[in-house]
Amino acid sequence: MSNYIYTARRSVLLAAVMLFSVVTASATVAGPDAEAFTQRLIDQGVQILRNTSDAGRKVKFREFITQYADVRKTARFTLGNYARTAAPADVDIFVDAFKDYAVAIYETQLDKYKGESLKVVGSIDNKPGDYIVKTVVQGGSGSDAMRIDFRMSGGNGAYKFYDISIEGAWLGISQQEQFKSFLEQNRGSVPALTADLKARTQRILAGGK
Amino acid sequence: MSATEKLRSALLASVMVFSGSTVLASEEKAAPAAAPIVTTQEVQATDMNDPLEGGNRVMFEVNQVLDQVLLRPVAVVYRGVLPDFAQDGVRNFMNNLNSPVIFANDLLQGETDRAGVTLARFGINSTIGLGGLFDVASDFDLPYHDEDFGQTLGTWGLGEGPYLYFLVMGPTNVRDLTGFVVDRGLDPLTYANWGDDELEYAPIARTALNVIDLRARNIDTLDEIERSSVDYYASIRSLYRQSRADAIRNGAPSQDLPDFDFGDGSSSTSPNSQNPPAQ
Numbered sequence: 001m002s003n004y005i006y007t008a009r010r011s012v013l014l015a016a017v018m019l020f021s022v023v024t025a026s027a028t029v030a031g032p033d034a035e036a037f038t039q040r041l042i043d044q045g046v047q048i049l050r051n052t053s054d055a056g057r058k059v060k061f062r063e064f065i066t067q068y069a070d071v072r073k074t075a076r077f078t079l080g081n082y083a084r085t086a087a088p089a090d091v092d093i094f095v096d097a098f099k100d101y102a103v104a105i106y107e108t109q110l111d112k113y114k115g116e117s118l119k120v121v122g123s124i125d126n127k128p129g130d131y132i133v134k135t136v137v138q139g140g141s142g143s144d145a146m147r148i149d150f151r152m153s154g155g156n157g158a159y160k161f162y163d164i165s166i167e168g169a170w171l172g173i174s175q176q177e178q179f180k181s182f183l184e185q186n187r188g189s190v191p192a193l194t195a196d197l198k199a200r201t202q203r204i205l206a207g208g209k
Numbered sequence: 210m211s212a213t214e215k216l217r218s219a220l221l222a223s224v225m226v227f228s229g230s231t232v233l234a235s236e237e238k239a240a241p242a243a244a245p246i247v248t249t250q251e252v253q254a255t256d257m258n259d260p261l262e263g264g265n266r267v268m269f270e271v272n273q274v275l276d277q278v279l280l281r282p283v284a285v286v287y288r289g290v291l292p293d294f295a296q297d298g299v300r301n302f303m304n305n306l307n308s309p310v311i312f313a314n315d316l317l318q319g320e321t322d323r324a325g326v327t328l329a330r331f332g333i334n335s336t337i338g339l340g341g342l343f344d345v346a347s348d349f350d351l352p353y354h355d356e357d358f359g360q361t362l363g364t365w366g367l368g369e370g371p372y373l374y375f376l377v378m379g380p381t382n383v384r385d386l387t388g389f390v391v392d393r394g395l396d397p398l399t400y401a402n403w404g405d406d407e408l409e410y411a412p413i414a415r416t417a418l419n420v421i422d423l424r425a426r427n428i429d430t431l432d433e434i435e436r437s438s439v440d441y442y443a444s445i446r447s448l449y450r451q452s453r454a455d456a457i458r459n460g461a462p463s464q465d466l467p468d469f470d471f472g473d474g475s476s477s478t479s480p481n482s483q484n485p486p487a488q
Contacts, residue, residue, distance in 0.1 A: 168454070
């Protein structure tokens with residue numbers, strides 16, 4: 001258990017890992033562009049949320065989310081197959097309700113990280129124009145670096161994010177499972193889901209500290 | 210008590226530990242890129258792997274009542290009464306006690322470097338860390354990581370099997386349940402002779418304290434998930450399955466994320482084709 005022996009082994013392993021990372025990273029060169037964009041996005045978002053004295057904070061954050069989140073893409077994904085089978089008008093109304101719901105969730109989640117920041121630590125090229133940008137939470141209590149990943153699409157300095165994961169669990173995937181369960185129990189009624197989302201949004205906003 | 214009886218008692222006594230020890234044991238740290246990319250059954254968004262959903266949902270509802278009536282109130286008191294450093298001490302102590310199981314699973318997964326970290330942590334924290342109360346090893350750049358036999362089976366390529374939700378135990382699946390039983394066998398404390406006096410209750414006390422501490426750490430998180438979930442049961446199921454897959458990969462990125470585009474032209478793939486938001 002000598003620290004010396006352990007450190008020597010770690011150095012060898014670390015060197016091997018870095019070599020491996022360089023080799024594979026070159027094969028999956030992702031988005032330094034996407035990474036820089038995400039860091040700017042995070043800084044901007046955190047800036048808005050940190051400004052607790054600003055009365056228009058909620059409105060500003062909503063605009064921010066609308067501008068940079070591909071809410072429609074996420075919303076349609078969460079409907080699963082029902083996105084294609086439901087009436088387009090119902091889907092549009094659902095997308096709007098989902099936007100309110102998502103903003104409420106994001107706001108209460110990000111509120112918890114008030115005073116902390118997210119730091120971009122890397123990215124992965126999922127497929128052309130589709131990236132996962134990895135961040136960790138910095139600061140705050142304890143030394144745990146919580147992992148938060150963003151799924152982005154776009155290119156050439158213009159990206160939108162459409163899903164977020166916390167410690168490896170993706171919110172969009174979880175939402176799709178929930179909505180699918182709900183729709184199956186409600187004869188596939190997207191309006192019913194929309195109504196439930198609206199009620200739930202109020203609950204989230206009321207319960208947020 | 211024979212060894213078999215001890216194992217059975219330990220299993221019975223330890224069953225509650227699972228309800229908190231899975232997805233929301235957020236003390237788990239992400240591993241660096243050294244983690245191998247293994248082939249496991251990735252969580253597909255549309256494949257919920259829950260053939261026993263009816264029974265699972267009943268268990269879930271009953272467990273919710275138990276939680277509201279008993280476990281959560283106790284956890285709230287625990288969180289309110291015990292100072293932060295004491296709660297940290299409990300968590301450090303529990304993690305340290307679990308070292309043999311983590312070490313065994315590190316080895317079984319061929320992760321000799323991580324096994325070395327576990328061994329070093331156990332040595333340092335048990336001595337300088339005063340029986341595990343203090344996580345001194347983290348200051349020596351030896352961070353904590355968790356492993357269990359369910360993850361080991363996952364790294365060996367075994368799929369998760371049907372999702373299960375048990376009373377008290379919480380979310381699990383066939384593979385992880387098997388792993389849980391094996392881990393009780395791997396835990397040397399299972400075979401310790403606690404005698405016939407007060408120490409006889411040490412295993413139960415350990416389990417109870419472990420469960421309460423974990424529940425206390427997740428009060429706000431679970432409250433939020435429940436508040437924002439359209440289907441809380443489905444939320445927990447999804448988060449559990451994704452979290453387990455992540456743990457098996459040791460934090461490495463998923464190879465198999467679902468495609469958000471349906472190919473029917475109506476989903477935007479670039480900002481330029483975004484439909485204007487409805488007013």
